[in-house]
Structures are given as C-alpha cells and as structure tokens.
Amino acid sequence: MATPILYSGTKNASSWAMRAWLALREARIEFIEEVVDIRRPQRFINLARIGAFSPPAMVPVLVDGNTVIADSLAIMEFANDLAGGALLPHQAADRARARSLMAWQHAGLSNICQRISFESAFYPFKRPLMNVERAECRRLFDCLERNLELSGGPYLFGQLSLADLMLVPTVVRLTRHDLELAPWQRSKSWTVALLERPAVVEWLSQADALPHIWLDDYLPPADARLPELGQVTLHEPPTISHREPPAAEPGRQAAGSLLRPPFAGRMPSPMADSSRIRP
Numbered sequence: 599m600a601t602p603i604l605y606s607g608t609k610n611a612s613s614w615a616m617r618a619w620l621a622l623r624e625a626r627i628e629f630i631e632e633v634v635d636i637r638r639p640q641r642f643i644n645l646a647r648i649g650a651f652s653p654p655a656m657v658p659v660l661v662d663g664n665t666v667i668a669d670s671l672a673i674m675e676f677a678n679d680l681a682g683g684a685l686l687p688h689q690a691a692d693r694a695r696a697r698s699l700m701a702w703q704h705a706g707l708s709n710i711c712q713r714i715s716f717e718s719a720f721y722p723f724k725r726p727l728m729n730v731e732r733a734e735c736r737r738l739f740d741c742l743e744r745n746l747e748l749s750g751g752p753y754l755f756g757q758l759s760l761a762d763l764m765l766v767p768t769v770v771r772l773t774r775h776d777l778e779l780a781p782w783q784r785s786k787s788w789t790v791a792l793l794e795r796p797a798v799v800e801w802l803s804q805a806d807a808l809p810h811i812w813l814d815d816y817l818p819p820a821d822a823r824l825p826e827l828g829q830v831t832l833h834e835p836p837t838i839s840h841r842e843p844p845a846a847e848p849g850r851q852a853a854g855s856l857l858r859p860p861f862a863g864r865m866p867s868p869m870a871d872s873s874r875i876r877p
C-alpha cells in the first residue's frame with residue numbers, strides 16, 4: 599500500500615499542521631511530508647493547488663490512498679485509530695474529557711490563540727501578555743492542573759494522548775511569551791515533558807531556523823494596560839480603555855498608532871495574512 603502523504607504547513611506558521619504531524623509521529627505511522635509554503639504571496643497559489651483535491655483548500659491534509667482527510671482533528675483521530683486507540687484514554691469518560699479539551703482548542707481556546715499567533719512564538723522579541731490574556735491563561739491552566747492532579751501525570755490523562763498533542767502549539771506560544779507557570783507546578787512539569795519530546799524538538803528546531811513571519815496585529819493597542827500577573831483576578835473589569843486617543847500633532851503619529859516605544863522603528867513591515875483563523 600502506498601505511504602500516506604501529509605500536506606503540512608510552514609513550520610513557524612501552521613499550528614494546525616503541527617498537531618496532525620505530531621499525532622502521526624507519536625502514533626509511529628510512516629508518512630511522506632510535503633511542506634506547503636503558506637507564506638505570502640505563494641500562499642494563494644499553493645493553497646489553490648490543495649483545493650484541487652481537498653475542498654477546504656487548507657493544510658494540513660492527509661492523503662491515504664483514495665482517502666482525503668482535510669482537518670487536523672480528523673487526522674489526529676485517524677492516527678489514534680491506526681495506533682489501535684493508544685493515543686486516547688481507555689475509559690469512555692476520560693476519552694470524553696480528552697475530546698472536550700481537544701474541542702476547546704480546536705474552537706480557538708477562548709481567544710488565546712486568536713490573540714497570540716503561532717508566528718509570534720518565533721519572534722526575536724515578545725510583547726508582554728495582556729491582562730485579558732493572562733486571565734484566559736489562568737482559566738486554561740487551572741483546568742489543566744486539575745486534570746494532572748486527577749491523572750497523577752506526567753500527561754493530562756496519565757500516558758501521552760491526543761489532548762496533550764493538541765495543546766502543544768499553545769504551550770509553545772505561552773511559554774515563549776514567558777507565562778509564569780509557578781502557580782501551576784504540575785502543569786509546569788507537563789510543559790517541560792511535552793517540549794522535550796523528540797518530535798516536538800524536531801518541529802521546533804526547523805521552525806526556529808525559518809525567517810520570521812511578521813504579522814501586523816501582534817502589538818497591543820497603544821492604550822492597553824499591561825499589568826503584572828499579580829494584579830490579575832478572574833473577576834476584574836475589562837482592561838482596555840475606551841477613551842479617545844489624543845489628536846496627533848502635525849507631522850506625528852496619533853497616540854492610537856500600533857508603532858510605539860519600545861518597538862517603534864524595530865518592526866519590519868508585515869508580510870503575512872493576519873486575518874486568518876489561528877488556533
């Protein structure tokens with residue numbers, strides 16, 4: 599039988615492809631990897647080629663003989679099936695909990711991933727996480743910590759599962775933005791265990807070697823407050839001020855401009871489409 603082909607994505611841009619790729623690797627399934635360059639401008643023609651055999655015209659896509667699997671979650675489930683179910687918990691209730699976490703991530707993880715692009719994990723400098731992002735991280739890590747407490751670790755359901763793999767790109771985003779994990783010691787060890795897995799190391803080392811993909815919406819609005827984690831509570835009011843920015847002086851940028859110290863003059867112009875979905 600022919601070896602399946604995974605049409606994957608640019609490694610510092612495609613968190614979706616990373617999940618499918620990791621699941622296939624961890625399930626020890628042999629596959630041919632075809633990296634589809636999703637950077638502009640070649641993005642459009644390359645995705646149109648994918649559209650010739652996969653209606654969503656997106657990556658990842660796994661082609662196994664006549665079977666076209668056009669979604670990262672479906673590829674992950676397929677990998678688990680081929681591995682005899684080794685990548686999901688054995689108990690039905692645990693499997694349902696694992697799939698709940700996977701669905702949460704697949705649906706955007708309460709905006710964490712829309713706000714913090716995968717591309718930004720590879721930038722040479724990082725903006726501080728905003729208050730609202732830290733609050734969402736607290737919600738996520740409180741939940742992960744409870745899972746790890748229940749399972750005893752080292753992974754969310756004891757052994758490595760699709761739920762862990764699904765969250766790897768988020769772990770990369772957040773740890774590389776220096777999220778302080780001290781309040782969640784079990785989760786801290788869990789992130790270390792995930793980031794040390796050979797498949798994760800292999801993907802990230804290739805991603806780190808690629809040219810950065812600058813997105814124009816990385817920086818926060820100029821008037822957003824960026825408080826310390828200690829100031830965050832789950833019930834605090836929204837932190838983004840809605841006051842009107844002062845009018846610009848003649849010949850200068852308005853206060854609402856995204857380019858402001860400390861980044862002013864240091865950001866190359868954006869090269870990629872920042873409007874796409876990014877969990």
Ligand SMILES: N[C@@H](CCC(=O)N[C@@H](CS)C(=O)NCC(=O)O)C(=O)O
Pocket residue numbers: 607611612613614615636645655656657658668669670671874875
């Ligand atoms: N739900 C899909 C989403 C895949 C996706 O959005 N892939 C991006 C690359 S990371 C893409 O191909 N985007 C093409 C486009 O937006 O036109 C999955 O999980 O596989």
